[in-house]
Amino acid sequence: MPIKLIGYAQSLPTRRVILTLNELGLSYELEAVTEIHTIKTDDFLANKHAFGKIPVLCDGDFTINESRAICRYLVSKYQKDAKIVLIPDDINKVSLIEQYISYELSYFDPPLTKILLQEVFNKRRGEPIDEAIVKQAREEIEKVLDVYEKILVGKDYLNGEYSLADLFHFPCAHYICTDTQQGDIFDTRPNVKRWLDNLRNRDAYKKTYAE
């Protein structure tokens, strides 16, 4: 039975899972969610995601949600058959990757999400952009990226070698570049720019974003 992914191809969390599926060379079926009300039904809440969110992955009888948990599950189960290492075996290396995953959740994603909410989602809904929020979020992410610029000195990827931590960062960063006015925050930092360029040139990323 093929892996089934319930999600929306352009959504950031769904992209995170698709990137991982593509990196691992796994085939899957995307069950596209086009209307929000379908993920808020009692059945969906009881059997797919208690908080009514996508993506949700069904692997045979097994159902799991939350994009980063899904990705880690896919790596745990399928990495040994793949040609790529997203999470290495060495405990010390893995744990630093987990640290960078926590950085992504705690410091990187939140200010970028604030910008996306204003410049992409509010705009789409015909609501005004709150420039004060964009300004504050931009100041916040600039400080975070100054830290990343130092972390990436002499390195192509956060932990030296490519890992799941780098993959997790990409969807949000890429969306800022393609759909907002704030992409220069990455371009003005040479190490961060090199890091993102390395990622977007990977075959799995080209495949994911071509779809």
Place this chain on the structure above:
Amino acid sequence: MTIKVIGFARSTNTLRVISCLNELGIPYQLEPPADFAAIKKDDYLAKKHPFGKIPVLYDGDYKISESRAICRYLVSKYQGKYNNTILIPHDVHEAGLVDQFIFYESFYYEPVVAKIIIHEIVLKTPESEIAKRALKDLDKVLGVYDKLLEGKEYLNGEFSLADLFHYPCAHFIYSSHADLWDKRPNVKKWLNRLRNRDAWKASLEKKNKL
């Protein structure tokens, strides 16, 4: 060499790590910084945590930060070494579900409880709009948790890292909002089990001593 944790015993993030160490029976030393200003100084940012946060854990020369990453490291390295407690199961599917519940904690639970803690305990503005809205949000979240815990003692059936992660935050606001938790029978029983665990009681002793 003993594990060293830099952090404040009264901080929710540090308590997460202390609980984990206690659950796994790992010996450690807690080294609190002088004060909150100390963790924003250049030396700390350069050597301990570039975002000026606690906790930070040292295991010999190895350093790791971010409480949930630290706990995963401790489980990977020490689970089963000092006692039989399993915080992340070996089965890939069960581990995946524990992970899923850890993200529920990160995204739906902790941000809401953190707002209440900040406004009620740190800023002492319990009547603020943010605190009031957060309490309403928490009410809805606990409604979901009550369903998740139906017929189960813990989120994934057996006690896991996911349950452990939820308790420190709850501890700080439970007494001022007991009705929110207790009106939900499954949540009430779950919290009771968590607060009565020996490892949590030992973590509280640490908090009360320092």
